[in-house]
Amino acid sequence: MSADSHPTLPPVRLLPDAELARDALAAPLFARAVRLARWAGPDTRVDTGGELVPGQLPEAVALLGLDPDDEDSAAHAGQAWRVAVDTGLVDVTEPEEDGAGSVEPDGEEREFGTAEPGEDLALVTGGTPGDVLDLWLAALDTVLADAAVPALDDLVDALDAGGEIDFDQLDWNPRREADFLDGVLANLYLLAVAEGGTADGPVPLPVLAASMVVPDDMGDPTDAVLEQVSDAMMRLDDQFRQLEPIGLVEFRPVDEELMAEAEDEDFLASAGAGSGSVPDEEDVSRYGLVRLTPLGLYGIRARMLEAGVEAPAVGELAGKGADVLLDVVSHYSEAAAQAEIEQWLAGRPVPEAATELLAAARGADAGGPLRRLRCQQALAPAGAEAEPAVRAVLDDAELGGLARVWLAERGVADVPAPDEEMVFWLTIDTIAAQLATGGADGGGAGAGEDAEAELPLLIQSLTAHHAGFFEQAWRVEHPATAHVLEAMGRLHPDKKAAKEARKAAFKARSRGV
Numbered sequence: 001m002s003a004d005s006h007p008t009l010p011p012v013r014l015l016p017d018a019e020l021a022r023d024a025l026a027a028p029l030f031a032r033a034v035r036l037a038r039w040a041g042p043d044t045r046v047d048t049g050g051e052l053v054p055g056q057l058p059e060a061v062a063l064l065g066l067d068p069d070d071e072d073s074a075a076h077a078g079q080a081w082r083v084a085v086d087t088g089l090v091d092v093t094e095p096e097e098d099g100a101g102s103v104e105p106d107g108e109e110r111e112f113g114t115a116e117p118g119e120d121l122a123l124v125t126g127g128t129p130g131d132v133l134d135l136w137l138a139a140l141d142t143v144l145a146d147a148a149v150p151a152l153d154d155l156v157d158a159l160d161a162g163g164e165i166d167f168d169q170l171d172w173n174p175r176r177e178a179d180f181l182d183g184v185l186a187n188l189y190l191l192a193v194a195e196g197g198t199a200d201g202p203v204p205l206p207v208l209a210a211s212m213v214v215p216d217d218m219g220d221p222t223d224a225v226l227e228q229v230s231d232a233m234m235r236l237d238d239q240f241r242q243l244e245p246i247g248l249v250e251f252r253p254v255d256e257e258l259m260a261e262a263e264d265e266d267f268l269a270s271a272g273a274g275s276g277s278v279p280d281e282e283d284v285s286r287y288g289l290v291r292l293t294p295l296g297l298y299g300i301r302a303r304m305l306e307a308g309v310e311a312p313a314v315g316e317l318a319g320k321g322a323d324v325l326l327d328v329v330s331h332y333s334e335a336a337a338q339a340e341i342e343q344w345l346a347g348r349p350v351p352e353a354a355t356e357l358l359a360a361a362r363g364a365d366a367g368g369p370l371r372r373l374r375c376q377q378a379l380a381p382a383g384a385e386a387e388p389a390v391r392a393v394l395d396d397a398e399l400g401g402l403a404r405v406w407l408a409e410r411g412v413a414d415v416p417a418p419d420e421e422m423v424f425w426l427t428i429d430t431i432a433a434q435l436a437t438g439g440a441d442g443g444g445a446g447a448g449e450d451a452e453a454e455l456p457l458l459i460q461s462l463t464a465h466h467a468g469f470f471e472q473a474w475r476v477e478h479p480a481t482a483h484v485l486e487a488m489g490r491l492h493p494d495k496k497a498a499k500e501a502r503k504a505a506f507k508a509r510s511r512g513v
Contacts, residue, residue, distance in 0.1 A: 011312040011336050012193045012301055015294045021129035023295040024136035027247030032064050032080035033139060037089035037121045039063055045112040050085045050092040052078060053112055079146065087138040088120035133298070136247075140299050143246045147239040148177040180212065181239060182303070187211050188249075188292050189300045189311075205240075205254060205288030209233040233288070240290050248296040255286040315343040322353075322360035326378075330370035334377070334437075341378045350382055354389035362398050364479050369433035376402055387412070401426030424476045427462055432480035434458065435487055456491045463488075463497055470497075470504040474511075482508035 014020070024030055039060070045053045052060060057074045060081065066073035084090040095111035123131040191203055209232035214221050221229065233254065240251040292300060304311040317325050317340055325344050329337035345353055361375035362368070379386060390406050393399040394416065401422050407415045418426070434455055463469045473485060485505035492498040 008310050009190065009304075009312065010193045011314045011316075011332065011340060012189075012297055013314045013339065014298055014301070017129035017133060020295055020298050021132040021136075023247055023293070024132055025124070027136070027245065027295070029080060029083060029143065029245035030136055030139050030247065032076070033084040033087065033089055034121070034124055035064060036060060036077075036081050037084045037117050040084075040090050040115040040117055042114065042116075044115040046092050046094065046115050047112060048094055050082075050094060050113070050115075052081050079143075082146075083139045083142050085115075086142040087135050088118045089124075089135070090115050090121075091118040136295075137299060137302055140246055140248065140303075143243060143248075144178070144181060147242040148174065148181050184208060184212055184236060184239075185248075185292075185300050186304070188290065189297065189304070192292055192297060202250065202252070202289035202291040204284050205233055205236060205290060208290065209236055236290075237288055240288075247293055248299055249290050249292055252285055252289040254288040257286075314339045318343045318346070320344075322356040326357070326360045326371040326374050327367065329374050330367055330436075337374055337377060341374070345378065350385035351389055354379060354382060354386035355392075358389060358393050358399055361402070362396075364398075366479070367436075368398070369429050369480060370436045372398070372402055372429060373433035373437075376406070379406055384410075397422070397425070398429075401429070420472075421476075424466075424473055425478055427466075428473065428476050428478045428481050428484050431455075431459065431462070431484045431487070432478075435484065456493050459488050459492050460494065460497075463492070470500040474504040474508040 015023075025034070045056055047053050057077055058068065060077040061068055061073045064077055064080065066076055081090070085092055092115045093113045095113040120135060123135060187208060188203060206229065209229050210221075213228045213232050214225055218225070237254045240249055241253060243249050244251045301311045301313065312328070314336070317328060322344075325341070329340050332340065357375045357378050361372045363371065379390070387407070387410075390403045393403050396403070401418055404415055404418055405426075466472075470485070474481065478484075482505050485501050485508055489498050489502035489505055492501055
């Protein structure tokens with residue numbers, strides 16, 4: 001990631017690869033695929049496409065400990081075999097046209113191929129955690145592709161007399177279905193990583209379905225839109241049932257008793273569809289609940305990165321320079337920035353780290369105020385070891401005020417008083433940084449509603465302690481002077497002071513500041 005790369009998503013906290021790999025190996029579907037790969041051998045028969053022939057499925061079902069009387073067991077075994085083949089855990093040789101045949105239980109004679117453990121099977125026990133996660137990601141691709149396929153009953157209904165699927169009747173577009181599922185998972189990911197998101201709690205299925213269907217600017221959803229939400233819910237209920245065994249999500253399906261009500265407006269309204277509201281806690285689980293697991297966060301992030309989406313992870317800047325650190329975390333929320341800064345500081349000698357951070361905080365560009373704010377945040381926990389580096393910038397025009405604040409907060413007695421020019425420069429720089437965090441000025445790194453509420457109070461406090469503040473402030477040689485004064489004119493709670501701020505901003509603009 002370069003210093004000019006500004007992520008579009010908040011950073012995600014990922015578990016260490018070793019823990020994620022253990023989760024991958026424990027995922028039921030992946031574990032089944034591994035067991036079938038170890039079972040594969042000379043007597044294993046496959047048909048065209050590498051699928052187990054029907055006569056082999058009972059043995060596979062028994063090996064996996066599935067209930068032979070459950071009609072879904074053969075499908076589960078078949079899916080596990082498909083995962084094993086697609087991930088390279090199993091190598092198959094498909095049948096030759098003139099190859100040997102066998103009579104299957106249904107009385108049909110079929111040609112068959114063979115199967116054996118693949119080279120990648122050794123990576124399960126002998127590879128690195130990264131090797132295991134690569135295998136799991138390949139398995140995830142297979143499961144996601146399966147989840148985007150219509151139910152078997154729908155496919156049968158859409159078969160024409162020639163045995164071909166009538167896609168017009170099915171109303172199924174493979175690309176559209178895959179994009180829909182990717183969009184749903186991206187929404188789940190964003191909810192998990194966003195500041196104040198739902199990482200610690202599940203998302204009600206109606207809310208998730210509505211996020212994909214209901215337009216952002218729509219008030220009360222129409223009956224037609226509610227019907228689309230209902231259809232999306234039922235589709236997601238089926239898809240998440242398929243995604244849970246690979247370890248991607250934790251899922252509580254829709255209550256069977258509610259399935260028949262899925263197209264009823266009152267059902268969807270009480271579920272919170274379209275409004276973003278959530279039903280009472282005692283009822284919410286009946287509508288279906290889902291969240292990404294830690295392994296799921298890893299998997300969806302990996303897919304986003306592959307698609308070219310900036311999806312940062314906490315700790316990935318640990319090996320970068322302070323210039324990259326401050327530039328990138330300037331676009332994070334305060335909490336996310338703190339997490340990344342702590343990772344960066346870990347293991348670095350405090351004196352060298354402080355020196356590097358202070359050097360990186362300099363700059364008269366638009367990002368300078370935020371870099372200095374994050375530098376101050378990074379230095380906040382530092383002790384006496386950082387003092388020499390901080391003292392070294394006391395006379396620096398851009399860092400002298402920051403240095404004095406840091407030393408004063410630690411009760412250092414011999415801190416030289418700042419001159420008036422430095423006081424006003426620091427005031428403009430501080431407000432510019434707060435504006436850039438995305439509060440009352442909009443956009444930026446996301447201090448959000450707190451900044452919007454607190455900034456007018458900060459502005460009022462600063463001006464109250466400086467007689468003739470605006471008459472002096474417009475003369476400050478800071479690139480953000482006019483911008484800050486204009487914001488103060490909008491935000492100052494005192495109308496007279498706000499008018500003075502607007503006049504000062506005009507003067508600053510006139511002199512090119």
